[in-house]
Amino acid sequence: MEREQFLAGLASCLGRPPQYDKPIREFSGVTDRYAHHPFGQIDLPQTEWLKRFVGELISLGANALVAESIDSVPSLLKTIFDKAKRGGIVTWHRSEFASWNIDFVWDEYSAVDYSEANDELDDTALKQKVQTATIGLTTVNYAIVNTGTLALYINEFRNRSVSLLPTEHIALVAESQLVARLGDALPSGAHRQSSSVPSSINFISGPSRSADIENDLSIGVHGPAVLTVIICKGK
């Protein structure tokens, strides 16, 4: 039915004329207490965030690897690639990894840059390529410490499928991307005002899971069965 008729009906149910002015709110979002103490009564100093984040990831069933510096990231990645079954690696646009010094991923391991592949393959073939890949490699926008959550903002260089279709998702996280709570990883006020909110924001906390068969936990029902997070100290 017509929108204004629908909304006028609701206003009449509420016993008043339709409302066009922004309602006044006493508060929004979480309490001040939580905003200032996102780790509970005992505050967690920022120096402890990495350790806590790793703990949360492990409790979610994810793998957490800490790189002592940017130089040790390649060897960690190579170990995972070499262990993985053949099936290929897909990645976000190569430029997204510019600061990670990992050109070997495409040069030596023939990883497919999703956006480049898109020029060569039609839509169905591209979907097939990504869905048969063993590993999907992405970076993140934020990593939320108190829940072990990754936040991935999608744009033309960062597509949705790479973190979804392959069997294993590897995410590279810089220590500086750690934030305490979900509220710190939501689109900023500026984003919201300028209506430049991404078309998709994926918050990911561990590998895909289901308990739909006799409450028995199964991993990797639809999304990746393995989530590996490499956190680079000092980056």
Next chain:
Amino acid sequence: MNHPSTERVSATEPSPFATKQLGDKIENPLTQKSLKHRADDALRDEYLRAAVAFTTDRLRGRKADSTELLGEWEEWRDRGSAIRSHTIAHLDYYLREFSDRAADKGATVYFAADAAEAQSIVLEIAHKKEARIVAKSKSMVSEEVHINHVLEDEGITSVETDLGEWIVQLAHETPSHIIIPAIHKNRFQIQQLFEAEGGETLSSETSVLAGYARRRLRETFLKAEIGITGCNFAIAETGSVVLFCNEGNARMVSTLPKTHIVMMGMERILPAWDDLEVMANLLPRSATGQKITVYMTALTGPKKKAELDGPEELHIVILDNGRSGALADPEFREVLNCIRCGACLNVCPVYRQVGGHAYGSVYPGPIGAVLTPILQQGLKAAGELSYASSLCGACFEACPVKIPLHDMLVHLRRKYVENGFEPPIEKAAFKAFGTIFSNRTAYEAAGKAGRWLQLNVLGKDTDRSAQASPLMKVAERIEPLAGWTAHRALPETAQRSFREIWPELLDHNSASQSPELDDSYGA
């Protein structure tokens, strides 16, 4: 934004709780068997009862652990309740803002007064897209409007992709829990369903069954022309839709098909992103005890032009379907605060005994008993569900947004009686009760007669089984007594009534000091 071919009567006619009929094609369990018969069936199913008790205990325990870990849970509940109540009080404003922002981003927004209108909107999109396969993620609203039946009738295959929902769909059943739909199925039944579906021989191992589902449903995701999801929360300030899921199917459905249809109840709105943080803490903890679901995906419009994947079209169907009836009634308005976590099911002593199917409605448990008469079936068909409750209030205690469900159940019972829907025997019983209790002589005579009848005709409660009087054995088979006596003895009335004891009580300083008097209270 309007949908010209689907104009319907006003969503907000002053007819809260009017009896609406579902389409002929749709089986309505509420009209097929009585609540009592459905409950009897459930009580005889030992597997179901054990599975429901195990699952609800587990979910309840996990919720307790995770809320304790978060701390200040009551403060979170207050905050959640306040945000939801504010939104509902300004629902027209926030829906307008949401639909404007979503349209700015390229989504098409529809407003549907009822299930029939929502069905025709979805069908029209499906026909326009020449869809043959629709992939669905779990959505209670799509269950509410029976979208699978409607699509199937048009020759369009609609596949549920949540593992539990798929199991239930293959078994041609309905979900029995809003979070764990196939709670009532064991692994051997699931193995049989999957083997029949694909013609493969499988084992009953969870990993084998889940692996099979992954393989089969992946084909569906890739082939489907349309993906349908529900909407956990819609954010007014940016026109965004937020989906919570653990398996990843909601992401698949909103990423791979070229057209994405969101079906949302009109109350799913939140004013701002900041409010999402509160709900993201309340919902998963209350539902499964998780700090957050594995996937929380916020979608704003379809994919942007330069983006490489995601749907090219996004359609959002906003549904009333009786909700405005609750909005208009202050006794029920708060039910629109519900965030569909299922916590009230997990603590309900009635749900625990009978599971979801006994309710015969899309939404089971305490929330179902309140929502069902409001949403579609009407008070006559569904008001009886308000009696499937002990009114203990555990549902209110468990509710993350503090909906007083137990009060609403009482209000529903009152409306049920006011409309004259209660059974004649109940009406007669309450009439007799009123007569006897308004007259002292009648009251005393009835008490004595009752006691004599029980002792001399039915036998004492210690006379159960072999010693039970022949008349008692007959009484066990006669309604309405049988409802009680089939499972337990009638409690024996006291030897002397309180009125008879009262003068003696006055003569003693303290009743507890008199052993003689203690004895006189009867067994």
